[in-house]
Amino acid sequence: xxxxxxxxxxxxxxxxxxxxxxxxxxxxxxxxxKKEGGHDYxxxxxxxxxxxIDDTPVTSMSDDKEK
Amino acid sequence: MENRPLEYDYTVAxxxxxxxxxxxxxxxxxxxILAFQLAYPGMNLFLGEGLAEYTNFSRLRPxxxxxxxxxxxxxxxxxxxxxxxxxxxxxxxxxxGFLMFIGxxxxxxxxxxxxxVVVSLLMGITTSKEYAEFEWPIDIAIVIxxxxxxxxxxxxxxxxREKSLYISVWYYIACFLGIAMLYLFNNMAIPTxxxxxxxGASGIGAWYHSxxxxxxxxxxxxxxxxxxxxxxxxxxxxxxxxxxxxxxxxSGQAIYSYKLSLLSFWGxxxxxxxxxxxHLLFSTVPDWVQTMxxxxxxxxxxxxxxxxxxxxxxxxGEWQQVASSPLIKFMVLGSTFYxxxxxxxxxxxxxxxxxxxxxxxxxxxxxxxxxxxxVGFMIMAxxxxxxxxxxxxxxxxxxxxxxxxxxxxxxxVLYFTSMWIAGITQGMMWRAHDEFGNLAYSFIDTVTxxxxxxTIRGIGGLLYFVGFLMFAYNIYKTMxxxxxEESELQNASPMGA
Numbered sequence: 001x002x003x004x005x006x007x008x009x010x011x012x013x014x015x016x017x018x019x020x021x022x023x024x025x026x027x028x029x030x031x032x033x034k035k036e037g038g039h040d041y042x043x044x045x046x047x048x049x050x051x052x053i054d055d056t057p058v059t060s061m062s063d064d065k066e067k
Numbered sequence: 068m069e070n071r072p073l074e075y076d077y078t079v080a081x082x083x084x085x086x087x088x089x090x091x092x093x094x095x096x097x098x099x100i101l102a103f104q105l106a107y108p109g110m111n112l113f114l115g116e117g118l119a120e121y122t123n124f125s126r127l128r129p130x131x132x133x134x135x136x137x138x139x140x141x142x143x144x145x146x147x148x149x150x151x152x153x154x155x156x157x158x159x160x161x162x163x164g165f166l167m168f169i170g171x172x173x174x175x176x177x178x179x180x181x182x183x184v185v186v187s188l189l190m191g192i193t194t195s196k197e198y199a200e201f202e203w204p205i206d207i208a209i210v211i212x213x214x215x216x217x218x219x220x221x222x223x224x225x226x227x228r229e230k231s232l233y234i235s236v237w238y239y240i241a242c243f244l245g246i247a248m249l250y251l252f253n254n255m256a257i258p259t260x261x262x263x264x265x266x267g268a269s270g271i272g273a274w275y276h277s278x279x280x281x282x283x284x285x286x287x288x289x290x291x292x293x294x295x296x297x298x299x300x301x302x303x304x305x306x307x308x309x310x311x312x313x314x315x316x317x318s319g320q321a322i323y324s325y326k327l328s329l330l331s332f333w334g335x336x337x338x339x340x341x342x343x344x345x346h347l348l349f350s351t352v353p354d355w356v357q358t359m360x361x362x363x364x365x366x367x368x369x370x371x372x373x374x375x376x377x378x379x380x381x382x383x384g385e386w387q388q389v390a391s392s393p394l395i396k397f398m399v400l401g402s403t404f405y406x407x408x409x410x411x412x413x414x415x416x417x418x419x420x421x422x423x424x425x426x427x428x429x430x431x432x433x434x435x436x437x438x439x440x441x442v443g444f445m446i447m448a449x450x451x452x453x454x455x456x457x458x459x460x461x462x463x464x465x466x467x468x469x470x471x472x473x474x475x476x477x478x479x480v481l482y483f484t485s486m487w488i489a490g491i492t493q494g495m496m497w498r499a500h501d502e503f504g505n506l507a508y509s510f511i512d513t514v515t516x517x518x519x520x521x522t523i524r525g526i527g528g529l530l531y532f533v534g535f536l537m538f539a540y541n542i543y544k545t546m547x548x549x550x551x552e553e554s555e556l557q558n559a560s561p562m563g564a
Contacts, residue, residue, distance in 0.1 A: 026330060029326045030326070033326065041325045042321070042325050045322045045325055047155050047229055048233055048315050049316065049321060051157065053157060057157050057228050059229065060228060060229070060230060
Protein backbone atom coordinates (compact mmCIF):
# COMPACT_ATOMS: atom_id res chain seq x y z
CA UNK A 1 0.00 0.00 0.00
CA UNK A 2 1.35 3.45 -0.88
CA UNK A 3 1.64 6.34 1.55
CA UNK A 4 -1.27 8.06 -0.26
CA UNK A 5 -3.53 5.09 0.51
CA UNK A 6 -2.54 5.09 4.18
CA UNK A 7 -3.30 8.81 4.26
CA UNK A 8 -6.70 8.24 2.68
CA UNK A 9 -7.66 5.52 5.19
CA UNK A 10 -6.30 7.65 8.02
CA UNK A 11 -8.28 10.64 6.82
CA UNK A 12 -11.49 8.59 6.64
CA UNK A 13 -10.95 7.03 10.07
CA UNK A 14 -10.24 10.44 11.63
CA UNK A 15 -13.38 11.92 10.10
CA UNK A 16 -15.51 9.06 11.42
CA UNK A 17 -13.89 9.40 14.84
CA UNK A 18 -14.58 13.15 15.00
CA UNK A 19 -18.18 12.68 13.92
CA UNK A 20 -18.63 10.11 16.71
CA UNK A 21 -17.04 12.48 19.25
CA UNK A 22 -19.30 15.33 18.11
CA UNK A 23 -22.52 13.37 18.31
CA UNK A 24 -21.51 11.71 21.59
CA UNK A 25 -21.01 15.15 23.13
CA UNK A 26 -24.42 16.31 21.91
CA UNK A 27 -25.96 13.09 23.28
CA UNK A 28 -24.12 13.63 26.57
CA UNK A 29 -25.44 17.21 26.85
CA UNK A 30 -29.05 16.14 26.31
CA UNK A 31 -28.92 12.93 28.35
CA UNK A 32 -27.40 14.52 31.47
CA UNK A 33 -29.60 17.62 31.24
CA LYS A 34 -31.93 17.94 34.25
CA LYS A 35 -31.19 14.38 35.40
CA GLU A 36 -30.41 13.37 38.95
CA GLY A 37 -26.71 13.95 39.46
CA GLY A 38 -26.48 15.73 36.10
CA HIS A 39 -26.74 19.41 35.25
CA ASP A 40 -29.67 21.64 34.52
CA TYR A 41 -27.76 23.40 31.74
CA UNK A 42 -30.45 25.91 30.80
CA UNK A 43 -30.64 27.20 34.37
CA UNK A 44 -27.05 28.42 34.00
CA UNK A 45 -28.35 31.42 32.01
CA UNK A 46 -29.46 32.73 35.39
CA UNK A 47 -25.82 33.08 36.44
CA UNK A 48 -25.80 36.21 34.24
CA UNK A 49 -29.42 37.29 34.70
CA UNK A 50 -29.34 37.15 38.52
CA UNK A 51 -25.83 38.40 39.16
CA UNK A 52 -26.21 40.91 41.99
CA ILE A 53 -23.80 40.22 44.79
CA ASP A 54 -26.63 39.24 47.17
CA ASP A 55 -28.49 37.04 44.64
CA THR A 56 -28.45 33.34 45.46
CA PRO A 57 -25.90 31.49 43.32
CA VAL A 58 -27.36 28.99 40.81
CA THR A 59 -24.97 26.32 42.07
CA SER A 60 -23.41 27.50 45.28
CA MET A 61 -19.86 26.70 46.40
CA SER A 62 -21.01 26.69 50.03
CA ASP A 63 -23.65 23.97 49.34
CA ASP A 64 -20.78 21.79 48.30
CA LYS A 65 -18.96 22.29 51.56
CA GLU A 66 -22.03 21.39 53.63
CA LYS A 67 -22.34 17.99 51.95
CA MET B 68 -15.36 50.37 61.97
CA GLU B 69 -17.87 51.19 59.26
CA ASN B 70 -19.92 48.16 58.25
CA ARG B 71 -21.00 48.68 54.64
CA PRO B 72 -22.81 46.04 52.55
CA LEU B 73 -20.57 44.19 50.10
CA GLU B 74 -20.49 45.66 46.58
CA TYR B 75 -18.72 44.79 43.35
CA ASP B 76 -15.58 46.87 42.96
CA TYR B 77 -15.16 48.34 39.48
CA THR B 78 -11.95 50.33 40.08
CA VAL B 79 -9.86 48.29 37.65
CA ALA B 80 -12.72 47.95 35.14
CA UNK B 81 -12.99 51.76 35.03
CA UNK B 82 -9.25 52.13 34.42
CA UNK B 83 -9.41 49.80 31.44
CA UNK B 84 -12.58 51.51 30.14
CA UNK B 85 -10.51 54.67 29.98
CA UNK B 86 -7.72 53.06 27.92
CA UNK B 87 -10.30 51.35 25.68
CA UNK B 88 -11.64 54.75 24.69
CA UNK B 89 -8.31 56.61 24.45
CA UNK B 90 -6.50 53.89 22.50
CA UNK B 91 -9.60 53.39 20.32
CA UNK B 92 -9.43 57.06 19.35
CA UNK B 93 -5.68 56.83 18.63
CA UNK B 94 -5.90 53.58 16.64
CA UNK B 95 -8.91 54.64 14.58
CA UNK B 96 -7.54 58.13 13.90
CA UNK B 97 -4.33 56.59 12.56
CA UNK B 98 -6.46 54.19 10.50
CA UNK B 99 -8.36 57.06 8.89
CA ILE B 100 -5.07 58.85 8.09
CA LEU B 101 -3.74 55.65 6.47
CA ALA B 102 -6.91 55.21 4.41
CA PHE B 103 -6.58 58.72 2.99
CA GLN B 104 -2.86 58.23 2.39
CA LEU B 105 -3.72 55.31 0.12
CA ALA B 106 -6.23 57.43 -1.77
CA TYR B 107 -4.11 60.61 -1.78
CA PRO B 108 -0.38 59.79 -1.48
CA GLY B 109 0.42 63.46 -0.74
CA MET B 110 -1.06 62.80 2.72
CA ASN B 111 2.13 60.91 3.57
CA LEU B 112 3.67 64.34 4.15
CA PHE B 113 0.81 65.84 6.13
CA LEU B 114 3.20 67.22 8.74
CA GLY B 115 5.76 68.36 6.17
CA GLU B 116 8.90 66.89 4.57
CA GLY B 117 10.89 67.15 7.79
CA LEU B 118 8.60 64.78 9.69
CA ALA B 119 7.91 62.49 6.73
CA GLU B 120 9.72 59.65 8.50
CA TYR B 121 7.04 59.61 11.20
CA THR B 122 3.98 60.22 9.03
CA ASN B 123 4.48 57.89 6.08
CA PHE B 124 2.23 54.88 5.55
CA SER B 125 4.78 52.23 6.42
CA ARG B 126 5.68 53.81 9.77
CA LEU B 127 2.07 54.40 10.82
CA ARG B 128 0.54 51.13 9.64
CA PRO B 129 1.78 48.92 12.52
CA UNK B 130 0.78 51.68 14.92
CA UNK B 131 -2.81 51.44 13.60
CA UNK B 132 -3.04 47.66 13.77
CA UNK B 133 -1.33 47.36 17.15
CA UNK B 134 -3.29 50.26 18.67
CA UNK B 135 -6.64 48.75 17.73
CA UNK B 136 -5.66 45.14 18.50
CA UNK B 137 -3.47 45.45 21.58
CA UNK B 138 -4.82 48.83 22.66
CA UNK B 139 -8.54 49.18 22.02
CA UNK B 140 -9.55 45.51 21.87
CA UNK B 141 -7.34 44.20 24.68
CA UNK B 142 -8.39 47.06 26.96
CA UNK B 143 -12.00 46.27 26.15
CA UNK B 144 -11.39 42.61 27.00
CA UNK B 145 -9.71 43.53 30.31
CA UNK B 146 -12.40 46.12 31.19
CA UNK B 147 -15.21 43.66 30.58
CA UNK B 148 -13.39 40.86 32.41
CA UNK B 149 -12.99 42.98 35.54
CA UNK B 150 -16.73 43.73 35.31
CA UNK B 151 -18.27 40.45 34.10
CA UNK B 152 -15.84 38.22 36.03
CA UNK B 153 -16.91 39.51 39.43
CA UNK B 154 -20.61 39.40 38.60
CA UNK B 155 -20.92 35.90 37.18
CA UNK B 156 -18.63 34.45 39.86
CA UNK B 157 -20.55 36.47 42.51
CA UNK B 158 -17.45 37.67 44.26
CA UNK B 159 -16.18 41.22 44.71
CA UNK B 160 -12.62 42.32 44.12
CA UNK B 161 -13.02 44.29 47.33
CA UNK B 162 -12.92 40.93 49.13
CA UNK B 163 -9.33 40.29 48.17
CA GLY B 164 -6.62 42.88 48.67
CA PHE B 165 -4.26 40.64 46.74
CA LEU B 166 -6.45 40.46 43.62
CA MET B 167 -7.05 44.20 43.81
CA PHE B 168 -3.30 44.76 43.88
CA ILE B 169 -2.77 42.37 40.94
CA GLY B 170 -5.55 44.12 38.98
CA UNK B 171 -4.04 47.56 39.48
CA UNK B 172 -0.53 46.31 38.72
CA UNK B 173 -1.97 44.69 35.59
CA UNK B 174 -3.31 48.07 34.48
CA UNK B 175 -0.22 50.17 35.22
CA UNK B 176 2.22 47.70 33.65
CA UNK B 177 -0.07 47.48 30.63
CA UNK B 178 0.10 51.26 30.34
CA UNK B 179 3.91 51.17 30.47
CA UNK B 180 3.85 48.51 27.74
CA UNK B 181 1.55 50.66 25.59
CA UNK B 182 3.88 53.65 25.95
CA UNK B 183 6.89 51.53 24.98
CA VAL B 184 5.04 50.17 21.94
CA VAL B 185 3.94 53.60 20.70
CA VAL B 186 7.42 55.10 21.07
CA SER B 187 9.28 52.15 19.55
CA LEU B 188 6.94 51.81 16.58
CA LEU B 189 7.13 55.54 15.83
CA MET B 190 10.93 55.28 15.97
CA GLY B 191 10.74 52.46 13.45
CA ILE B 192 11.98 49.76 15.82
CA THR B 193 10.28 46.56 14.72
CA THR B 194 10.81 42.83 14.23
CA SER B 195 8.90 43.15 10.92
CA LYS B 196 6.51 40.33 11.87
CA GLU B 197 2.92 41.42 11.27
CA TYR B 198 0.97 41.96 14.54
CA ALA B 199 4.13 40.83 16.36
CA GLU B 200 6.32 43.87 15.69
CA PHE B 201 7.51 44.36 19.25
CA GLU B 202 11.15 43.68 20.07
CA TRP B 203 12.08 41.26 22.82
CA PRO B 204 12.18 43.65 25.85
CA ILE B 205 8.58 44.70 25.12
CA ASP B 206 7.59 41.07 24.52
CA ILE B 207 8.83 40.19 27.99
CA ALA B 208 6.83 43.07 29.50
CA ILE B 209 3.73 41.89 27.62
CA VAL B 210 4.18 38.35 28.93
CA ILE B 211 4.27 39.73 32.49
CA UNK B 212 1.10 41.74 31.85
CA UNK B 213 -0.54 38.60 30.48
CA UNK B 214 0.49 36.51 33.48
CA UNK B 215 -1.10 39.17 35.74
CA UNK B 216 -4.29 38.92 33.67
CA UNK B 217 -4.22 35.15 34.20
CA UNK B 218 -3.70 35.58 37.94
CA UNK B 219 -6.74 37.84 38.02
CA UNK B 220 -8.88 35.33 36.14
CA UNK B 221 -7.88 32.26 38.12
CA UNK B 222 -7.62 34.19 41.39
CA UNK B 223 -11.20 35.38 41.08
CA UNK B 224 -12.34 31.89 40.06
CA UNK B 225 -10.54 30.53 43.12
CA UNK B 226 -12.57 32.62 45.58
CA UNK B 227 -15.93 32.42 43.75
CA ARG B 228 -19.34 31.75 45.31
CA GLU B 229 -20.97 30.55 42.09
CA LYS B 230 -19.73 27.04 41.51
CA SER B 231 -20.59 26.67 37.81
CA LEU B 232 -18.49 28.78 35.48
CA TYR B 233 -20.74 30.83 33.21
CA ILE B 234 -20.11 30.35 29.48
CA SER B 235 -18.43 33.78 29.23
CA VAL B 236 -15.83 32.72 31.80
CA TRP B 237 -14.93 29.72 29.62
CA TYR B 238 -14.40 32.08 26.71
CA TYR B 239 -12.24 34.45 28.80
CA ILE B 240 -10.12 31.49 29.95
CA ALA B 241 -9.76 30.37 26.32
CA CYS B 242 -8.68 33.90 25.38
CA PHE B 243 -6.03 33.86 28.10
CA LEU B 244 -4.65 30.40 27.30
CA GLY B 245 -4.85 30.79 23.52
CA ILE B 246 -3.01 34.12 23.35
CA ALA B 247 -0.42 32.96 25.89
CA MET B 248 0.49 29.96 23.74
CA LEU B 249 0.42 31.83 20.42
CA TYR B 250 2.36 34.84 21.62
CA LEU B 251 5.13 32.84 23.26
CA PHE B 252 5.75 30.57 20.29
CA ASN B 253 5.57 33.21 17.57
CA ASN B 254 7.83 35.67 19.37
CA MET B 255 10.66 33.23 20.05
CA ALA B 256 13.71 35.23 19.02
CA ILE B 257 17.43 35.58 19.64
CA PRO B 258 18.85 39.02 20.47
CA THR B 259 21.44 39.83 17.81
CA UNK B 260 23.99 40.89 20.44
CA UNK B 261 24.18 37.25 21.59
CA UNK B 262 24.84 35.90 18.11
CA UNK B 263 28.06 35.45 16.17
CA UNK B 264 28.23 36.05 12.42
CA UNK B 265 29.92 33.69 9.96
CA UNK B 266 32.99 35.94 9.86
CA GLY B 267 33.30 35.79 13.64
CA ALA B 268 31.84 39.25 14.34
CA SER B 269 29.81 39.37 17.54
CA GLY B 270 27.72 41.87 19.48
CA ILE B 271 25.87 42.82 16.28
CA GLY B 272 23.19 45.52 16.20
CA ALA B 273 21.45 47.49 18.95
CA TRP B 274 20.79 45.74 22.26
CA TYR B 275 17.05 45.55 21.61
CA HIS B 276 17.32 43.97 18.14
CA SER B 277 16.51 40.32 17.61
CA UNK B 278 15.98 37.77 14.87
CA UNK B 279 13.19 35.20 14.80
CA UNK B 280 14.12 31.69 15.85
CA UNK B 281 12.37 30.38 12.76
CA UNK B 282 13.48 30.92 9.18
CA UNK B 283 11.85 30.98 5.77
CA UNK B 284 8.74 28.88 5.31
CA UNK B 285 8.80 27.75 8.93
CA UNK B 286 8.66 31.38 9.99
CA UNK B 287 5.69 31.95 7.69
CA UNK B 288 3.89 28.91 9.09
CA UNK B 289 4.38 29.93 12.72
CA UNK B 290 3.57 33.56 11.91
CA UNK B 291 0.20 32.72 10.33
CA UNK B 292 -0.64 30.09 12.88
CA UNK B 293 -0.20 33.02 15.26
CA UNK B 294 -1.76 35.69 13.01
CA UNK B 295 -4.94 33.83 12.29
CA UNK B 296 -5.38 32.58 15.83
CA UNK B 297 -4.83 36.06 17.18
CA UNK B 298 -8.08 36.76 15.32
CA UNK B 299 -9.53 33.65 16.98
CA UNK B 300 -8.49 34.34 20.54
CA UNK B 301 -8.42 38.15 20.40
CA UNK B 302 -11.27 39.12 18.08
CA UNK B 303 -13.62 36.17 18.39
CA UNK B 304 -13.39 34.27 21.66
CA UNK B 305 -13.39 37.22 24.13
CA UNK B 306 -15.99 39.12 22.08
CA UNK B 307 -18.26 36.05 22.17
CA UNK B 308 -17.64 36.08 25.95
CA UNK B 309 -18.95 39.64 26.02
CA UNK B 310 -22.08 39.05 23.95
CA UNK B 311 -23.00 35.94 25.99
CA UNK B 312 -23.10 38.15 29.04
CA UNK B 313 -24.22 41.58 27.84
CA UNK B 314 -27.00 40.64 25.41
CA UNK B 315 -28.94 38.38 27.81
CA UNK B 316 -28.34 40.85 30.65
CA UNK B 317 -29.41 43.97 28.76
CA SER B 318 -32.45 42.29 27.18
CA GLY B 319 -33.46 40.32 30.29
CA GLN B 320 -33.71 37.17 28.14
CA ALA B 321 -32.14 33.82 29.02
CA ILE B 322 -29.69 32.45 26.42
CA TYR B 323 -31.78 30.65 23.77
CA SER B 324 -29.90 27.38 24.28
CA TYR B 325 -27.18 27.10 26.89
CA LYS B 326 -26.33 23.63 25.57
CA LEU B 327 -25.71 25.09 22.11
CA SER B 328 -23.35 27.62 23.69
CA LEU B 329 -21.28 24.77 25.16
CA LEU B 330 -21.27 22.80 21.91
CA SER B 331 -20.18 25.89 19.94
CA PHE B 332 -17.47 26.62 22.47
CA TRP B 333 -15.78 23.23 22.13
CA GLY B 334 -16.37 23.26 18.38
CA UNK B 335 -14.64 26.62 18.06
CA UNK B 336 -11.76 25.51 20.29
CA UNK B 337 -11.15 22.41 18.23
CA UNK B 338 -11.55 23.82 14.74
CA UNK B 339 -10.03 27.31 14.87
CA UNK B 340 -6.41 26.33 15.53
CA UNK B 341 -6.08 24.42 12.24
CA UNK B 342 -7.34 27.14 9.93
CA UNK B 343 -4.31 29.51 9.83
CA UNK B 344 -2.86 27.79 6.75
CA UNK B 345 -5.38 29.64 4.59
CA HIS B 346 -3.16 32.74 4.84
CA LEU B 347 -0.49 30.85 2.92
CA LEU B 348 -2.49 29.40 0.02
CA PHE B 349 -0.45 29.24 -3.19
CA SER B 350 2.77 29.85 -1.27
CA THR B 351 5.75 27.58 -0.51
CA VAL B 352 4.13 25.70 2.39
CA PRO B 353 3.19 22.02 1.90
CA ASP B 354 0.05 21.45 -0.11
CA TRP B 355 -1.63 19.43 2.64
CA VAL B 356 -1.24 22.39 5.04
CA GLN B 357 -3.01 24.60 2.53
CA THR B 358 -5.83 22.10 2.01
CA MET B 359 -6.20 21.60 5.74
CA UNK B 360 -6.39 25.38 6.23
CA UNK B 361 -9.14 25.61 3.61
CA UNK B 362 -11.17 22.69 4.93
CA UNK B 363 -11.02 23.77 8.57
CA UNK B 364 -11.94 27.34 7.58
CA UNK B 365 -15.12 26.08 5.94
CA UNK B 366 -15.97 23.84 8.93
CA UNK B 367 -15.45 26.90 11.14
CA UNK B 368 -18.76 28.30 9.88
CA UNK B 369 -20.60 25.81 12.11
CA UNK B 370 -19.34 26.75 15.60
CA UNK B 371 -19.27 30.45 14.65
CA UNK B 372 -22.85 30.42 13.48
CA UNK B 373 -23.79 28.28 16.47
CA UNK B 374 -22.89 31.19 18.75
CA UNK B 375 -24.26 33.91 16.47
CA UNK B 376 -27.61 32.21 15.89
CA UNK B 377 -27.84 31.43 19.59
CA UNK B 378 -27.52 35.17 20.29
CA UNK B 379 -30.07 36.19 17.67
CA UNK B 380 -32.54 33.56 18.94
CA UNK B 381 -32.03 34.87 22.47
CA UNK B 382 -34.01 37.87 21.23
CA UNK B 383 -36.91 35.57 20.21
CA GLY B 384 -40.22 37.18 21.12
CA GLU B 385 -38.43 40.37 22.19
CA TRP B 386 -37.52 41.84 18.82
CA GLN B 387 -39.27 45.12 19.67
CA GLN B 388 -36.25 45.80 21.91
CA VAL B 389 -34.09 46.14 18.80
CA ALA B 390 -36.28 49.04 17.71
CA SER B 391 -36.53 50.65 21.13
CA SER B 392 -33.02 50.21 22.55
CA PRO B 393 -29.91 51.47 20.74
CA LEU B 394 -27.82 49.26 23.00
CA ILE B 395 -29.60 46.13 21.73
CA LYS B 396 -29.20 47.49 18.19
CA PHE B 397 -25.43 47.54 18.58
CA MET B 398 -25.33 43.97 19.86
CA VAL B 399 -27.76 42.50 17.32
CA LEU B 400 -25.94 44.19 14.45
CA GLY B 401 -22.63 43.03 15.96
CA SER B 402 -23.88 39.44 16.02
CA THR B 403 -25.12 39.81 12.44
CA PHE B 404 -21.74 41.12 11.30
CA TYR B 405 -20.13 38.19 13.12
CA UNK B 406 -22.24 35.81 11.01
CA UNK B 407 -21.43 37.77 7.91
CA UNK B 408 -17.65 37.84 8.39
CA UNK B 409 -17.50 34.19 9.53
CA UNK B 410 -19.20 33.27 6.25
CA UNK B 411 -17.05 35.62 4.16
CA UNK B 412 -13.78 34.32 5.67
CA UNK B 413 -14.39 30.66 4.76
CA UNK B 414 -15.43 31.69 1.25
CA UNK B 415 -12.13 33.54 0.84
CA UNK B 416 -10.27 30.49 2.18
CA UNK B 417 -11.55 28.26 -0.64
CA UNK B 418 -8.59 27.82 -3.00
CA UNK B 419 -10.35 28.89 -6.20
CA UNK B 420 -11.76 32.04 -4.56
CA UNK B 421 -8.43 32.74 -2.88
CA UNK B 422 -6.74 32.72 -6.28
CA UNK B 423 -8.55 36.00 -6.90
CA UNK B 424 -8.79 37.33 -3.35
CA UNK B 425 -5.21 36.76 -2.07
CA UNK B 426 -3.24 39.99 -1.46
CA UNK B 427 -6.20 42.16 -2.57
CA UNK B 428 -8.26 44.76 -0.73
CA UNK B 429 -11.09 42.26 -0.35
CA UNK B 430 -9.08 40.77 2.54
CA UNK B 431 -8.75 44.21 4.12
CA UNK B 432 -12.51 44.63 3.69
CA UNK B 433 -13.14 41.27 5.37
CA UNK B 434 -10.99 42.15 8.37
CA UNK B 435 -12.80 45.43 8.80
CA UNK B 436 -16.37 44.17 8.61
CA UNK B 437 -15.35 41.79 11.38
CA UNK B 438 -13.48 44.31 13.50
CA UNK B 439 -15.65 47.40 12.96
CA UNK B 440 -19.01 45.63 12.75
CA UNK B 441 -18.45 42.91 15.32
CA VAL B 442 -15.53 43.70 17.66
CA GLY B 443 -15.99 47.48 17.73
CA PHE B 444 -19.77 47.40 18.07
CA MET B 445 -19.67 44.77 20.79
CA ILE B 446 -17.00 46.51 22.87
CA MET B 447 -18.83 49.84 22.64
CA ALA B 448 -22.12 48.12 23.57
CA UNK B 449 -20.38 46.49 26.55
CA UNK B 450 -19.04 49.83 27.76
CA UNK B 451 -22.45 51.46 27.26
CA UNK B 452 -24.00 48.73 29.41
CA UNK B 453 -21.28 49.01 32.05
CA UNK B 454 -21.24 52.83 32.26
CA UNK B 455 -24.52 53.28 34.20
CA UNK B 456 -23.51 50.48 36.57
CA UNK B 457 -19.97 51.57 37.31
CA UNK B 458 -20.79 55.29 37.51
CA UNK B 459 -24.30 54.78 38.98
CA UNK B 460 -25.62 57.30 36.46
CA UNK B 461 -27.87 57.02 33.41
CA UNK B 462 -26.31 57.05 29.94
CA UNK B 463 -26.10 60.71 28.97
CA UNK B 464 -27.97 60.61 25.67
CA UNK B 465 -30.02 57.96 23.91
CA UNK B 466 -30.46 60.03 20.75
CA UNK B 467 -26.69 60.48 20.49
CA UNK B 468 -26.37 56.69 20.67
CA UNK B 469 -28.91 56.20 17.90
CA UNK B 470 -27.18 58.78 15.69
CA UNK B 471 -23.83 57.16 16.40
CA UNK B 472 -25.24 53.75 15.50
CA UNK B 473 -26.48 54.83 12.09
CA UNK B 474 -23.38 56.89 11.24
CA UNK B 475 -21.12 53.95 12.10
CA UNK B 476 -23.30 51.40 10.32
CA UNK B 477 -23.14 53.54 7.18
CA UNK B 478 -19.36 53.79 7.68
CA UNK B 479 -18.93 50.00 7.91
CA VAL B 480 -21.13 49.41 4.86
CA LEU B 481 -19.16 51.95 2.79
CA TYR B 482 -15.94 50.37 4.00
CA PHE B 483 -16.64 46.76 3.08
CA THR B 484 -18.57 47.40 -0.15
CA SER B 485 -15.79 49.60 -1.55
CA MET B 486 -13.20 47.00 -0.58
CA TRP B 487 -15.22 44.21 -2.20
CA ILE B 488 -15.28 46.07 -5.49
CA ALA B 489 -11.67 47.19 -5.17
CA GLY B 490 -10.43 43.72 -4.21
CA ILE B 491 -12.22 41.78 -6.90
CA THR B 492 -11.28 44.38 -9.54
CA GLN B 493 -7.67 44.17 -8.39
CA GLY B 494 -7.65 40.36 -8.40
CA MET B 495 -9.17 40.16 -11.88
CA MET B 496 -6.79 42.77 -13.32
CA TRP B 497 -3.70 41.05 -11.90
CA ARG B 498 -4.71 37.79 -13.55
CA ALA B 499 -5.88 39.17 -16.90
CA HIS B 500 -3.66 38.21 -19.83
CA ASP B 501 -3.77 38.08 -23.61
CA GLU B 502 -3.75 34.99 -25.82
CA PHE B 503 0.05 34.74 -25.53
CA GLY B 504 0.06 34.89 -21.74
CA ASN B 505 1.28 38.49 -21.49
CA LEU B 506 -0.23 40.35 -18.55
CA ALA B 507 -2.93 42.75 -19.71
CA TYR B 508 -2.29 45.39 -17.05
CA SER B 509 0.64 46.83 -15.17
CA PHE B 510 0.40 47.51 -11.43
CA ILE B 511 -0.17 51.25 -11.87
CA ASP B 512 -3.27 50.53 -14.00
CA THR B 513 -4.91 48.91 -10.96
CA VAL B 514 -3.91 51.85 -8.76
CA THR B 515 -5.63 54.30 -11.09
CA UNK B 516 -8.81 52.23 -11.28
CA UNK B 517 -8.98 51.75 -7.51
CA UNK B 518 -8.68 55.42 -6.56
CA UNK B 519 -12.45 56.12 -6.17
CA UNK B 520 -12.93 53.03 -3.98
CA UNK B 521 -10.00 54.02 -1.76
CA THR B 522 -11.64 57.42 -1.33
CA ILE B 523 -14.98 55.80 -0.41
CA ARG B 524 -13.16 53.54 2.09
CA GLY B 525 -11.53 56.63 3.63
CA ILE B 526 -14.95 58.26 4.03
CA GLY B 527 -16.39 55.06 5.53
CA GLY B 528 -13.55 54.93 8.04
CA LEU B 529 -13.96 58.61 8.84
CA LEU B 530 -17.69 58.09 9.56
CA TYR B 531 -16.86 55.23 11.92
CA PHE B 532 -14.26 57.40 13.66
CA VAL B 533 -16.75 60.29 14.05
CA GLY B 534 -19.18 57.78 15.61
CA PHE B 535 -16.46 56.65 17.99
CA LEU B 536 -15.85 60.24 19.10
CA MET B 537 -19.62 60.51 19.78
CA PHE B 538 -19.34 57.34 21.86
CA ALA B 539 -16.40 58.77 23.81
CA TYR B 540 -18.30 62.02 24.45
CA ASN B 541 -21.42 60.13 25.53
CA ILE B 542 -19.47 58.06 28.06
CA TYR B 543 -17.63 61.16 29.29
CA LYS B 544 -20.91 63.02 29.86
CA THR B 545 -22.44 59.93 31.52
CA MET B 546 -19.98 60.42 34.38
CA UNK B 547 -21.90 63.57 35.38
CA UNK B 548 -25.45 62.61 34.23
CA UNK B 549 -28.52 61.99 36.45
CA UNK B 550 -27.74 59.56 39.28
CA UNK B 551 -29.87 56.38 39.22
CA GLU B 552 -31.26 53.93 41.77
CA GLU B 553 -30.05 50.33 42.01
CA SER B 554 -33.51 49.10 40.88
CA GLU B 555 -33.16 50.84 37.51
CA LEU B 556 -30.13 48.74 36.67
CA GLN B 557 -31.65 45.24 36.65
CA ASN B 558 -31.77 44.80 32.87
CA ALA B 559 -32.30 47.56 30.30
CA SER B 560 -29.82 50.38 30.90
CA PRO B 561 -31.28 53.76 31.88
CA MET B 562 -30.70 56.42 29.21
CA GLY B 563 -31.29 60.16 29.10
CA ALA B 564 -33.11 61.65 26.10
